Amino acid sequence: MNDIFAPAALGPITLRNRVIKAATFEGRTPQALVTPELIDFHREVAAGGVGMTTVAYCAVAPGGRTDRHQIWMQPEAVAGLRDLTDAVHAEGAAASAQLGHAGPVANAASNRAPALAPSALFSPLSMQAMKVPSDTEIRELIAAHAKAALLAEQAGFDAVEIHFGHNYLVSSFLSPLLNRRRDRWGGSLANRARLAREIARAVREAVGGRLAVTAKLNMEDGRRGGLTVPESVQVAAWLEADGTLDALELTAGSSLLNPMLLFHGAAPRKEFAQVLPGPARLGFRAVGRAFLKEYPYQEAFLLERARHFRRELSMPLILLGGITNLDTMNLARAEGFDFVAMGRALLREPNLLRRIQSDASTRSACVHCNKCMPTIYTTTRCVFRPDSTPVDFDGVRRT
Template sequence: MNDIFTPAKLGPITLRNRVIKAATFEGRTPDALVTDELIDFHREVAAGGVGLTTVAYCAVAPGGRTDRHQIWMRPEAVAGLRKLTDAVHAEGAAASAQIGHAGPVANAASNRVPAIAPSRMFNPLGMRFTKTPSVSDIAELVAAHANAARLAEQAGFDAVEIHFGHNYLASSFLSPILNRRKDAYGGSLLNRARMAREIACAVKEAVGDLISVPAQLNMEDGAGGGLTVPQSLQVAAWLEADGALDALELTAGSSLLNPMLLFHGTPPLRSFGKVLPGPARFGFRFVGKSFLKEYPYQEAYLLERARHFRRAVTMPLILLGGITNLDTMLQARTEGFDFVAMGRALLREPDLLHRIQADESARSACVHCNECMPTIYSRTRCVYRPNLSREPIQLTLG
């Protein structure tokens, strides 16, 4: 199916092609608002040829950030976000806002409010215990997602991608190792999926068909006792039946328990050990090797898991993970995936798609070293990419 570079529908919108710039936190918002650097980052990717670029990420509440420098959705953020979407649209691409709540992945010390988790646990980023939300708290969090989606639409976004992955809040509710609740939001898989389903329906009700509503869903946590592929398949089937989502972007891994399952390739142990905030850096010396596991890189490394989802649901699916060349894109289309998402390859070469269109044999210059991962603390970038004109922003996380 050689239609990668032809227009494609994503719910109510039409993208110029089937390639999406995946959400990769940019580290360019030191005051939790849009900056010229953030606009330039997405303008460059849009000019490079993607159909849709994803702003990562837009928290639905101030306590839902992994650190206090990230954008959270409130009226004061709309004007800057509108400048960003205007810049992306001027390059012919569409713009998506990834909305969500970091839950137990939030940095309570940086945000200066407790992190939230379905059950009480120790928050390693904030070095303190989490808050367990009541049923009324959960209702407020669901409403916050709907409000964030409305603000995104006002800011000119073409889509909002809901974050149901990596053990952020909704994902942590799905995970039996993190969710030990005894109420309507815990216990059975049906109960653990309740929050994600309520969020999806609330967001859809808030924006209707004005913009597209995909979601990023964990296929598995990659940790003993965590969410498994069979469980996630059932969640995907429920989300499809609810009819609130326009697509699922399939991901894997846990920011708390196993982050390298998402990335594959070389774990950047030494670099992470240098940039983590003080207490976390100390703990990383002892658990770094077990925390950042090594998974050999190969093209389309999440495809084997994703195939199960393609067989189980009929809704549009977005394949993520190791998409760097036209051959892999075409394989994804042949196997029934509607879109592909690219991350690290576009950090290295924002114009990679133009190169591929000019030469179908073009290959990404990304070497899968993952040295870009620790740069989230200082301005996310490929460390081997030349001609970056500005010095990194230094963020204080404590």
């Protein structure tokens, strides 16, 4: 316990402990700007004892959102984000902004901007063909990540996390299943990894040494023909050699193809079918069982994959997936992971870390039902928390 809850360095910053609140879209930005509800969400988690909380999802462009109600990093967002980071700092925690572009996971109909994909794809979300960015447009996206990082610094964030996972834009470029380009951004693994490396370099040049720079990297996509663990280990090794990141958070799965690889436990198919918008709902009812596969829950369920990265890399690594109690945190440390990241357990109990510090035998109340997943369309929450009230995207509380 002393090791987990002792201060730890993350690049140029020091966290009060080794536990990070993982990025989970909060559903509290109906106007694509910070709200009091979003501030309260992160203030509560910070007061609950985490070393750092991660704000998700801060898109680098308006078309890079999975829905137009998400924040995108524009100057108008800075004041609200500053209020949020001030509130988190007042509770003794650090704040990180997750930056990225949703790429093929973006909802073009909602954003009123085309979704982007490395190669020609059809979007089941907007029922439209996706746009394949040119070399010039890719360069603009790289610059957009650097600009977003500078805005995060203005807003008082201590760190930025670049989203290289879940088949969002960068992750889709890494995937041989989705990236069939024949130019310098596709084909070989080195070409497919170019976008990740150049974005990391641009962000590092913009804020490195002042803010911690981390990335959430897919270990595998969980779909035949997609990114594999050996390929991802090589990408991670290149990122380490580049010296652009202070840590890697290891994840898995695809929001586009196989989301449950990240969310082990029950598959909330009925709940998703009830809340998805129009065309997506019809499609989901046809393919929901195949799309939402079910993986049995166990503690540290991504550890076996993550061990391959720990063996090959010396840089700090953050273990995600099934971290709910002190025993699992200690296991992560014994395996050589520098930090752990928690998501669903903190939706259920934002004060879980304080409870563990008071009683090392404390176990999370999360039952891994994953019914929190569909709540992103109203207000992301644990459905078993009696004080969690959904909010529609127009900002009106529902009864």
